[in-house]
Amino acid sequence: MSALMLSETVTPKRQPLMRATGVSKSYGETIGCLDVSFTLNPGEVIGIVGESGSGKSTLLNVLSAQLSPDIGTVEYDLRHKGMSDIFRLSEPDRRRLMRTDWGIVHQNPRDGLRMDVSAGGNVGERLMAIGARHYGEIRAEGLDWLAKVELNASRVDDKPRTFSGGMQQRLQIARNLVTRPRLIFMDEPTGGLDVSVQARLLDLLRGLVRELGIAAIVVTHDLAVVRLLADRLMVMRHGRVVEEGLTDQVLDDPHHPYTQLLVSSVLQV
Amino acid sequence: MNAAAEKASWDEAYNFAYLDEQTKRMIRRALLKAVAIPGYQVPFGGREMPLAYGWGTGGMQVTASVIGPSDTLKVIDQGADDTTNAVSIRRFFKRVAGIATTEATEEASVIQTRHRIPEKPLKEGQVLVYQVPQPEPLRKLEPRETETRKMHGYAEYGLMHVRLYEDISRFGHIATTYSYPVMVNGRYVMSPSPIPKFDNPKMENNQAIQLFGAGREKRIYAIPPYTSVKSLDFEDHPFEVQRWPQACALCGARDSYLDEVVLDDKGGRMFVCSDTHFCADRQEKGHRGPMAADPAAGAFARSSDTSARKEGER
Numbered sequence: 001m002s003a004l005m006l007s008e009t010v011t012p013k014r015q016p017l018m019r020a021t022g023v024s025k026s027y028g029e030t031i032g033c034l035d036v037s038f039t040l041n042p043g044e045v046i047g048i049v050g051e052s053g054s055g056k057s058t059l060l061n062v063l064s065a066q067l068s069p070d071i072g073t074v075e076y077d078l079r080h081k082g083m084s085d086i087f088r089l090s091e092p093d094r095r096r097l098m099r100t101d102w103g104i105v106h107q108n109p110r111d112g113l114r115m116d117v118s119a120g121g122n123v124g125e126r127l128m129a130i131g132a133r134h135y136g137e138i139r140a141e142g143l144d145w146l147a148k149v150e151l152n153a154s155r156v157d158d159k160p161r162t163f164s165g166g167m168q169q170r171l172q173i174a175r176n177l178v179t180r181p182r183l184i185f186m187d188e189p190t191g192g193l194d195v196s197v198q199a200r201l202l203d204l205l206r207g208l209v210r211e212l213g214i215a216a217i218v219v220t221h222d223l224a225v226v227r228l229l230a231d232r233l234m235v236m237r238h239g240r241v242v243e244e245g246l247t248d249q250v251l252d253d254p255h256h257p258y259t260q261l262l263v264s265s266v267l268q269v
Numbered sequence: 270m271n272a273a274a275e276k277a278s279w280d281e282a283y284n285f286a287y288l289d290e291q292t293k294r295m296i297r298r299a300l301l302k303a304v305a306i307p308g309y310q311v312p313f314g315g316r317e318m319p320l321a322y323g324w325g326t327g328g329m330q331v332t333a334s335v336i337g338p339s340d341t342l343k344v345i346d347q348g349a350d351d352t353t354n355a356v357s358i359r360r361f362f363k364r365v366a367g368i369a370t371t372e373a374t375e376e377a378s379v380i381q382t383r384h385r386i387p388e389k390p391l392k393e394g395q396v397l398v399y400q401v402p403q404p405e406p407l408r409k410l411e412p413r414e415t416e417t418r419k420m421h422g423y424a425e426y427g428l429m430h431v432r433l434y435e436d437i438s439r440f441g442h443i444a445t446t447y448s449y450p451v452m453v454n455g456r457y458v459m460s461p462s463p464i465p466k467f468d469n470p471k472m473e474n475n476q477a478i479q480l481f482g483a484g485r486e487k488r489i490y491a492i493p494p495y496t497s498v499k500s501l502d503f504e505d506h507p508f509e510v511q512r513w514p515q516a517c518a519l520c521g522a523r524d525s526y527l528d529e530v531v532l533d534d535k536g537g538r539m540f541v542c543s544d545t546h547f548c549a550d551r552q553e554k555g556h557r558g559p560m561a562a563d564p565a566a567g568a569f570a571r572s573s574d575t576s577a578r579k580e581g582e583r
Contacts, residue, residue, distance in 0.1 A: 114410070118438055121431050128427040128430040134505055135504075136505050157438050
């Protein structure tokens with residue numbers, strides 16, 4: 001049993017999926033993030049935690065190529081040419097990467113969904129963007145993904161604005177995973193959802209990430225989310241990473257005073 | 270130049286064809302670029318025209334820039350030569366350019382059109398000018414101009430199929446009947462202006478030059494002669510044009526685009542060709558539809574005749 005589990009967790013290749021080196025981004029005098037470096041392996045989930053304004057979202061935007069860094073590089077293991085700096089890619093290549101090999105789950109589903117396009121159309125958009133031109137197949141794939149994120153198939157033709165917040169968030173996940181990305185970025189995926197819905201969404205995310213072997217970078221201020229999802233944790237403060245390590249290690253034995261404060265601030269029921 | 274040397278045949282309070290020479294030159298430059306990149310929307314400095322946006326200001330600016338004193342102009346509005354828009358634009362060009370006008374498709378060298386392509390196939394040397402309200406086919410799905418420009422630039426057209434997908438999922442078939450998006454020359458997705466999709470196949474490998482002018486949005490685009498124009502579709506839902514169970518009530522044509530005309534308040538109606546010249550031409554040649562002898566239908570036909578005659582007298 002233990003041998004089996006071991007063989008599953010050990011990835012044959014140790015080639016990293018993404019590597020950030022000395023990434024800094026500031027907005028004039030205001031520091032977004034400062035000198036952040038890390039390596040992400042395939043299938044690994046990294047959590048980024050910190051209080052509001054600590055530069056989590058800036059970092060995520062830089063990593064997901066939505067903002068360009070002032071200095072530092074972000075390299076990604078492209079399928080056909082290996083590790084390359086994503087900001088050196090041509091814009092069409094980068095946009096193609098973003099809609100095929102990556103997924104971005106926004107905090108507000110309105111940013112990630114087309115609210116006036118049906119759920120099936122939302123899921124099918126990425127397929128059509130990479131050249132799928134068979135309606136029946138696109139629809140079947142859409143229904144399949146709705147089932148995977150536990151949405152009722154009868155809602156496939158409904159507009160996302162008729163969905164509840166939790167359903168919108170799950171639809172957003174389906175829309176991103178349909179092209180089988182290797183990396184997804186999540187910005188506060190459970191923000192604004194009530195606790196029981198949060199729990200179900202996390203359960204679902206954990207299942208999908210593990211089942212499909214997708215790597216993920218999750219930004220959140222909720223320590224429970226990273227405890228459930230993340231393998232490794234980075235704690236940010238004032239734009240710097242103040243502590244990083246295995247999730248359980250950081251949360252159970254925090255070294256940096258700020259991490260200690262963060263961990264002790266969580267209300268215990 | 271000869272025409273200018275003689276006594277001008279147009280209202281000399283205006284420059285020939287209304288626009289000043291500098292403006293016409295600017296529009297011609299935009300047109301040349303548009304013809305060189307089929308389907309690409311070229312921005313141009315659209316001018317105010319003496320009628321409201323939405324009435325064909327873009328088409329008129331293009332017509333004014335390409336027309337010469339020896340040209341013959343035909344103007345159609347929804348296929349008809351005798352509706353308000355067509356009559357007033359034709360009269361406008363008669364006044365400011367002194368050119369000959371016609372209702373016959375084969376006689377015209379420049380045809381300005383709103384919402385139709387004439388039924389009679391166009392020939393080499395003819396110019397078809399479309400009036401375009403919204404040149405951007407992606408606009409309804411993507412409101413940001415910066416984004417749609419990138420999508421055109423990188424040929425990211427998946428979104429266009431999302432629109433067709435939505436149609437099929439709601440109606441079971443592609444329910445878009447006008448302004449049906451086309452792929453021009455295998456590169457640019459283009460809005461064909463609000464022509465019915467019935468006319469889309471006529472754009473493919475057309476012998477005439479097709480020019481599109483959008484006045485409010487200040488864009489010009491074009492399809493040069495003999496260019497591939499493919500209507501977008503799905504493999505399992507191929508592109509289809511409208512068909513009618515009836516023939517034209519006046520001329521009996523079965524292969525033309527038909528308009529439904531209500532004749533009375535007792536449910537009487539008939540289907541007639543939307544292309545009035547095509548219909549009149551067929552009737553002259555002796556073709557008769559099922560209602561050609563009907564007094565109500567006859568009255569309809571006569572009313573359009575008289576307005577056309579009055580227009581000719583002016």
